[in-house]
Amino acid sequence: MDSIIVRGGHRLSGTVATSGSKNAALPILFASLLADGEHRFDNVPYLRDIDSTQQLLASLGAESRREGDTLVVNTRAPGAHVADYETVRKMRASILCLGPLLARYGEARVSLPGGCAIGSRPIDLHIETMRRLGAEITSDGGYVTARAQRLHGANILFEKVTVGGTENALMAASLAHGTTVIENAAKEPEVVDLARYLQAMGAKISGAGTSVITIEGVDSLQPASHRVVPDRIEAGTLLLAGAITGGQVTVENCIPVHLQAMIDKMRDAGFRIDTGETSITVQGNDGWKAVDIATAPYPGFPTDLQAQFMALMTQAKGTAVVTEHIFENRFMHVQELVRLGADITPMTQVAVVRGKRGKLDGAPVMATDLRASACLVLAGLVADGETHISRIYHLDRGYEHLERKLAGLGADIERAH
Numbered sequence: 001m002d003s004i005i006v007r008g009g010h011r012l013s014g015t016v017a018t019s020g021s022k023n024a025a026l027p028i029l030f031a032s033l034l035a036d037g038e039h040r041f042d043n044v045p046y047l048r049d050i051d052s053t054q055q056l057l058a059s060l061g062a063e064s065r066r067e068g069d070t071l072v073v074n075t076r077a078p079g080a081h082v083a084d085y086e087t088v089r090k091m092r093a094s095i096l097c098l099g100p101l102l103a104r105y106g107e108a109r110v111s112l113p114g115g116c117a118i119g120s121r122p123i124d125l126h127i128e129t130m131r132r133l134g135a136e137i138t139s140d141g142g143y144v145t146a147r148a149q150r151l152h153g154a155n156i157l158f159e160k161v162t163v164g165g166t167e168n169a170l171m172a173a174s175l176a177h178g179t180t181v182i183e184n185a186a187k188e189p190e191v192v193d194l195a196r197y198l199q200a201m202g203a204k205i206s207g208a209g210t211s212v213i214t215i216e217g218v219d220s221l222q223p224a225s226h227r228v229v230p231d232r233i234e235a236g237t238l239l240l241a242g243a244i245t246g247g248q249v250t251v252e253n254c255i256p257v258h259l260q261a262m263i264d265k266m267r268d269a270g271f272r273i274d275t276g277e278t279s280i281t282v283q284g285n286d287g288w289k290a291v292d293i294a295t296a297p298y299p300g301f302p303t304d305l306q307a308q309f310m311a312l313m314t315q316a317k318g319t320a321v322v323t324e325h326i327f328e329n330r331f332m333h334v335q336e337l338v339r340l341g342a343d344i345t346p347m348t349q350v351a352v353v354r355g356k357r358g359k360l361d362g363a364p365v366m367a368t369d370l371r372a373s374a375c376l377v378l379a380g381l382v383a384d385g386e387t388h389i390s391r392i393y394h395l396d397r398g399y400e401h402l403e404r405k406l407a408g409l410g411a412d413i414e415r416a417h
């Protein structure tokens with residue numbers, strides 16, 4: 001099994017480009033099931049989660065092929081309606097095929113998901129959404145089955161902001177009969193990107209990016225082309241990598257406003273951050289101060305950058321309080337950071353990080369989920385000696401060649417097979 005070896009102590013410098021967003025690409029690829037024909041997607045990252053999505057699409061009758069960063073998906077073959085356990089267990093986002101399959105074929109049978117082991121991550125809001133749109137739901141043998149001859153528009157008020165739930169609602173409602181209004185909708189850029197692609201297919205959607213989205217259902221959609229939005233989480237991780245080494249790094253091909261919450265916190269900590277139209281530069285800094293963060297739905301501080309920001313705070317002057325509001329049990333990286341010598345006290349939703357610059361020591365550590373893996377890589381960049389990170393299949397689910405990008409900025413990092 002692959003692992004990553006980082007030898008710390010090198011200041012990063014230079015320019016690096018962000019890849020396309022994983023979390024935007026996944027729902028968009030599933031949304032292609034809504035219209036028969038050939039769809040073209042540009043800026044699709046090379047990731048394990050994209051491979052898993054292609055496999056799942058193939059099992060549903062939609063073949064896809066790569067042309068560099070472009071992925072061409074052909075949904076012409078009438079497919080099966082079953083997302084089986086083998087595929088779904090690798091990637092929790094497989095639940096995103098529920099809405100498209102149900103809306104397009106009147107039936108979807110989806111295994112209960114696996115994916116990151118961060119908290120219980122239920123799918124009740126997805127199920128309830130389909131029920132409100134008129135589906136009959138049953139469950140047996142670890143599968144949930146949804147059936148409806150034709151979905152109908154509905155008012156959907158999410159009790160909790162859910163990115164995937166909002167996306168499933170958008171996709172299903174696009175082909176429903178009548179109008180759907182989603183309240184307390186997720187405002188994430190990935191939701192907006194999905195809405196843009198659905199609009200390109202002919203969907204009638206307004207309000208994406210706000211907390212109320214209205215969808216006028218249409219009878220059919222047409223295949224379309226779409227360029228996937230840059231990955232804000234990857235961009236944020238690369239900036240934090242530059243920052244933690246005291247280096248100067250420019251991240252290109254990103255959308256600075258998508259990272260505003262993190263940029264504000266980095267400025268509060270004392271970093272100089274300059275933004276261009278599609279780039280962000282962090283300037284070297286020899287001592288930064290601790291700042292508290294609390295994760296929240298967009299435009300708040302992203303939960304997917306919490307672990308990486310915590311790595312930065314292990315090197316700050318003072319004590320930072322990190323509060324996780326989105327997922328329970330998303331502090332599994334804390335134990336591993338402590339193995340490297342960090343001083344962190346985790347509680348249920350809060351971790352207290354006492355910064356101590358230059359006091360991490362390389363050690364063998366284990367990646368526990370996708371963003372935790374990135375956090376350990378960042379810590380390894382400043383730890384003395386060698387940090388050996390195992391189980392990096394988590395990292396490969398969501399970062400395109402992270403080690404190559406960091407090596408290009410001057411990090412001493414390699415993949416061991």
Ligand code: UD1
Nearest residue numbers: 023093121122123124125126161162163164165304326327
């Ligand atoms: C997406 C992202 C993930 C990110 C998360 C929050 C993808 C593929 N993944 O995940 O990287 O960390 O948004 O920004 O885009 N919940 C329920 N019931 C449900 C659904 C969700 O209780 O049916 C809860 C979750 O357990 C969590 C909260 O709602 O506590 C938010 O989850 P959600 O926004 O749905 O996350 P995902 O879409 O799974």
